[in-house]
Amino acid sequence: MIPTVTLYNGMTMPQVGLGTWSLRGQACKDTIHAALKCGIRLFDSATFYGNEKEVGQALREAMAAGEVTRDELFVMTKLYPNEFRHAKKAFDASFKRLGLDYIDLVLLHHPGAGDVQAYQVLEQEVKQGTVKALGLSNFYREELPSFLAQVSIKPVLDQNEIHPFYQEQAVVPFIQEQGLVVQAWYPFGGRGHTHEILNHPAITAIATKYGKTSAQVVLRWLLQRNIVVVPGSTNPEHMAQNCALWDFALDKAEMQSIAMLDCGRKFDWY
Numbered sequence: 001m002i003p004t005v006t007l008y009n010g011m012t013m014p015q016v017g018l019g020t021w022s023l024r025g026q027a028c029k030d031t032i033h034a035a036l037k038c039g040i041r042l043f044d045s046a047t048f049y050g051n052e053k054e055v056g057q058a059l060r061e062a063m064a065a066g067e068v069t070r071d072e073l074f075v076m077t078k079l080y081p082n083e084f085r086h087a088k089k090a091f092d093a094s095f096k097r098l099g100l101d102y103i104d105l106v107l108l109h110h111p112g113a114g115d116v117q118a119y120q121v122l123e124q125e126v127k128q129g130t131v132k133a134l135g136l137s138n139f140y141r142e143e144l145p146s147f148l149a150q151v152s153i154k155p156v157l158d159q160n161e162i163h164p165f166y167q168e169q170a171v172v173p174f175i176q177e178q179g180l181v182v183q184a185w186y187p188f189g190g191r192g193h194t195h196e197i198l199n200h201p202a203i204t205a206i207a208t209k210y211g212k213t214s215a216q217v218v219l220r221w222l223l224q225r226n227i228v229v230v231p232g233s234t235n236p237e238h239m240a241q242n243c244a245l246w247d248f249a250l251d252k253a254e255m256q257s258i259a260m261l262d263c264g265r266k267f268d269w270y
Contacts, residue, residue, distance in 0.1 A: 002039055002243055005228055007156040008179045011104070011133055013074050015223060016243055017042025019185055019232035021049050031234045032058035036068055038239045044159075044185075044230040046078035046109055047094050056098035076105045078137055079122075081112025087121035095130060106131050107159060110138035110270045116150045123153045135159065137185075138270035141174050148178065159183040161270065162227060163190075164197055164218060167262040172225060183228045186267060187218055190232075193267050202257045210248045213241055220245050221258050 004012040018035045020028060020043060028051045032043065045055045059075065062068045077098065083090035095103065106122055108115050125131040135157035139147065148154065158175045162168050162184035175182050188194040197203070198214035207214045215231070219242060222229050233239050250258075 002041065003246065005181055005226075007133060007181055008154065009133055009156055011156070013105075013157075013181070013228065014040070014042040015228045016040070016219070016245065017044055017074070017076075017228075017230040018239065019044050019230040020051055020055055021046070021185075022232055023049075023051050023054070023234070025054060027234065028054040029058040029061075033062065034234075034236045035239050036062050038236060039243050040239060041068070041072050042074040042076070042230065044076045045098075046080070046107075047083060047090065048078065048080045048109060052077060052094055052097040053099075056100060060099055070101060074104045075100060076107065076135075077103060078107040078109040079118060080109045081115070084108075084112055084114035084118035087114075087118035091122065091125060102129060103131050105133045105135050105157065107135040107137045107155075107157070108139075111143045111147075116147065119147075119151050123151065126153055133157075135180075140168075140171055144175065144178065155180055157181045157183055159185055159230075161186045161190075161266060161268055162222065163187050163193075163267075164200070164203065164221070164258055164261040165189060165193070165263055165265040166267070167259065169259070169262060172227065176226065181228060182226070183230060184222050185230055187222055187229050187231050188215060190267055193265075200261060202261060206250065206254050206257070212248060216241055216245055217250070218258075220248065220250055221255060224250060224255060 002014045002016050018040050045052050133156045135155045137159040158180045172182050189197040203214045207217045231242050
């Protein structure tokens with residue numbers, strides 16, 4: 001079983017999940033089913049991904065088959081800035097596509113015009129029970145204080161791009177000091193950069209020492225920074241490896257050797 005982290009509102013969330021941004025159609029459903037067999041219970045989607053329907057279908061199929069119960073799952077989705085002006089309509093459509101009794105966590109995908117107003121719409125969904133908690137994605141030190149001052153229900157989580165080449169060494173503690181859990185997307189760099197990160201000598205040396213994969217080393221490094229992760233994969237073997245992270249730990253020197261790889265290389269525009 002994957003360990004959980006307790007959010008400030010008392011909810012628990014698995015420390016490792018599955019990012020679904022690249023998954024579509026039947027391949028998406030097949031991957032969800034494979035992830036469930038690996039023990040994954042946290043699934044991260046978004047309206048922008050165009051796969052909420054498939055994610056919801058796969059999860060409902062698994063529940064109908066008795067493979068998992070709803071309270072074992074933690075389902076996340078996001079509203080994109082072009083939906084902020086009609087947030088209620090956008091949320092209702094998202095809720096319908098997922099087809100679940102409730103959504104565990106809804107995020108604003110990144111800052112944009114009307115983000116506070118959209119969040120306030122989502123606060124009403126929390127009060128009605130259709131959403132259990134709210135969060136943010138791609139919010140940094142510049143945006144977070146002003147945003148938090150304008151909302152009633154504090155977000156439980158901030159999901160940002162974080163990997164060995166872009167570590168947010170100052171931003172992560174700042175977010176955590178606000179009481180929010182930090183979650184990493186692109187933990188391996190994403191979109192053409194994974195090979196470069198996972199084959200860096202500093203990381204492969206640690207992987208060899210522990211008999212682990214480079215991906216496991218990167219995820220373990222993030223977890224030891226108290227950052228939860230949603231790596232993407234369609235490979236059942238890789239998904240299983242991504243869940244096998246608690247039988248080793250990096251020492252201080254190893255953590256520092258990865259920290260030294262930080263070069264501010266952000267691979268997406270958010």
